[in-house]
Amino acid sequence: MFLPPSLEELIPLNHPGRTVNQIIDQIDLSSVYNRFSENGASSYHPKLLLKVLVYGYLENYY
Known part of the structure; x- marks a missing residue:
């Protein structure tokens, strides 16, 4: 059985x-x-959003 590779x-x-x-x-x-x-609609985890924002700025994606 073949498993997909992990992110690691x-x-x-x-x-x-x-x-x-x-x-x-x-x-x-x-x-x-x-x-x-x-309450309300589900949202993304704040820590995940911060990671994406910081990484985006680091890579000049804004």
Whole structure:
């Protein structure tokens, strides 16, 4: 049986996305989480959005 490759196999260890991921994971975003409502439509996780935004700026995608 063949399994699809995992993201760990596809993204090199020295990729800037890994660095952004590690840095953002260390930030306390509890004040942001408190502003999100449980009601209404589902939303993307704030930490994920921040990672995408920072990586986009790092790669000049804006």
